[in-house]
Amino acid sequence: MAQEPRIDVEINARTVESSLAPEQIQSIASALGDPGVWFATPPVREGEAARPDAVWELVADRPHRGHVATGRAHVHLAAGRAAPVRPLIFADGFNYGPSDLAGMWRHFNAPYEPGVPGLLDQLLAMGIDVVLLGFDQRQAYVQANAGVVITCLLRTLAERRGDAPLTVGGVGSGGMIVRYALARMESEGLDHQTDKYFSYDTPHLGAWIPLVLQQLAYLHETIQPRRDGAGQAELIRSPAAQQLLWGWVPGTSYSGPVTTSSPLRKELLDDLHRVGWFPMRPYKLGLANGAGDGRGPDPRPGTPVLDLDEGPLRLVARVQPDMGELRNVGAIGFGEPVWTSATSHVAAFDGAPGGTLDAFGRVADAMGLAIQDRFRGTCFVPSVSAVALAGDPVAWQAELHADLGELQKDETFLDAFRCDTGNRPHGAVSKTLVEWFVDQLAGW
The missing domain is CATH 3.40.50.1820 (Alpha/Beta hydrolase fold, catalytic domain)
Structure with a gap:
């Protein structure tokens, strides 16, 4: 019998933000940047649009x-x-x-x-x-x-x-x-x-947005709330995302099933x-x-894509590993890890054949990180x-x-x-x- 896909988070306190000092929170917020609502696609401005009748x-x-x-x-x-x-x-x-x-x-x-x-x-x-x-x-x-x-x-x-x-x-x-x-x-x-x-x-x-990026969107919104509009996780939290994503997580600190997490x-x-x-x-x-x-894109499962090492701060987000148990997908630490995330029984969706979304690319741009082109666009709607x-x-x-x-x-x-x-x-x-x-x- 197939095991239920799930995610497990380890933190030093009830929530990741409560385990951090104020200067550490600011360090993470600065590293993640401020791209607005994460994963929202910008409007198409190039070209002419016919006037409707x-x-x-x-x-x-x-x-x-x-x-x-x-x-x-x-x-x-x-x-x-x-x-x-x-x-x-x-x-x-x-x-x-x-x-x-x-x-x-x-x-x-x-x-x-x-x-x-x-x-x-x-x-x-x-x-x-x-x-x-x-x-x-x-x-x-x-x-x-x-x-x-x-x-x-x-x-x-x-x-x-x-x-x-x-x-x-x-x-x-x-x-x-x-x-x-x-x-x-x-x-x-x-x-x-x-x-x-x-x-x-x-x-x-169902569609796919990397689970670790969903978690980082919630984290960014929590430690640096926006005052001029919707938060970074607004799209992930939306009813349509909950209904249409094959795997969905409700927050940075959530541990549990990912396919049945939203009613x-x-x-x-x-x-x-x-x-x-x-x-x-x-x-x-x-x-x-x-x-x-x-045949899909070729981001090797488990490869670090977002890999930030600035002074005491270390932040890593990985390509989705292929099945297995407690496979690491991300971590944040200051010398010692304060937050780690691992998935179990989740396939390597990022490399599946399908319509792609530049999810890793957008987050990397917001953080000012250089990543290889092959990691920018990963599977969004599997074929x-x-x-x-x-x-x-x-x-x-x-x-x-x-x-x-x-x-x-x-x-x-x-x-x-x-x-x-x-x-x-x-x-x-x-x-x-x-x-x-x-x-x-x-x-x-």
């Missing part, structure tokens, strides 16, 4: 846990149209704060090859009307933002001319939010009139099962930013998660390096998927993925 302000059709989510849509119509005829709704993904739909346009319409139009321009040229959907709190509950998707979908149907079915999907968590929304509508007998669902590097089985993840999985797991009516497409041949490998969302880590080219149809919850030719940043636009996606839509 309409902007819809949206309110969720119902609250979740007392929260009524809101958002908006930018409607881009194919040439010569006054209303949508063949709509495609594209939902934004996980980040902190409100969606930047102009930035989303810039990102997904960026040229991936000289002389070739961007993805969104190609869709418009095919007669597909593009509805970019954003959320005012991207870090909110999946179920809450799913209510915004449903409102947007119903608005699209009301505005549509003709009876062409919809294509609806999203990038990252946006794909999960749409998945839940469509399944919920089917379970409640609501006709979503959607015949194609797509997910773009969506963590169907919000169990609640989301239970809710998905209740509404049917996946929507049944649409043909389900998946795009993965990671490779499908089982097996993006292609919705059929299995338990909690106990799938043994499949991280599966050769997806040999996957049988009943081994994924999707009808068709495409992996990239290498492991690229999460949400990246590439020739391989765009051409496959456009071909899938052109064939209908």
Whole structure:
């Protein structure tokens, strides 16, 4: 029987900060820098964003846990149209704060090859009307933002001319939010009139942010609270992070299981099962930013990445080790360790094939540390998660390096998927993925 993945912390007092002298706290705070909300992706400012033909302000059709989510849509119509005829709704993904739909346009319409139009321009040229959907709190509950998707979908149907079915999907968590929304509508007998669902590097089985970096975000926020906005751990603490990360820790001093540490993840999985797991009516497409041949990045498990040695202060954060028991992932000390962190039965996620996030790179930049390029971007959405490998969302880590080219149809919850030719940043636009996606839509 497989052992439950867990993390264990040793400190000299009840909390790490209470074991430190004031000058030691200041030393750590100075070393960690002040990058704002850790792991938040900066907006895309380069390039031109098309002016939308309409902007819809949206309110969720119902609250979740007392929260009524809101958002908006930018409607881009194919040439010569006054209303949508063949709509495609594209939902934004996980980040902190409100969606930047102009930035989303810039990102997904960026040229991936000289002389070739961007993805969104190609869709418009095919007669597909593009509805970019954003959320005012991207870090909110999946179920809450799913209510915004449903409102947007119903608005699209009301505005549509003709009876062409919809294509609806999203990038990252946006794909999960749409998945839940469509399944919920089917379970409640609501006709979503959607015949194609797509997910773009969506963590169907879960995403990964190194556990040791999650711990350091909490520590930094505790010893140096921000007075001008959200703390460094605000994104890690958010409902969406708790729901979508395969492994999550609630604080620097936490010891215990990492896959069942948040009740919000169990609640989301239970809710998905209740509404049917996946929507049944649409043909389900998946795009993965990671490779499908089982080969991931090559950060050797257990290697120190952040390795700071300044006077009495020593701070180390390591690449996630591969399984084992009480494998060290990080330590802070002043001559003697005051805090150490170790994982047990956790796979080497950092080196798994998948869409990457420059988590170590961002923290290293904030600390002013030089690191090798191969450590900057590690796995964020494993390829097996993006292609919705059929299995338990909690106990799938043994499949991280599966050769997806040999996957049988009943081994994924999707009808068709495409992996990239290498492991690229999460949400990246590439020739391989765009051409496959456009071909899938052109064939209908």
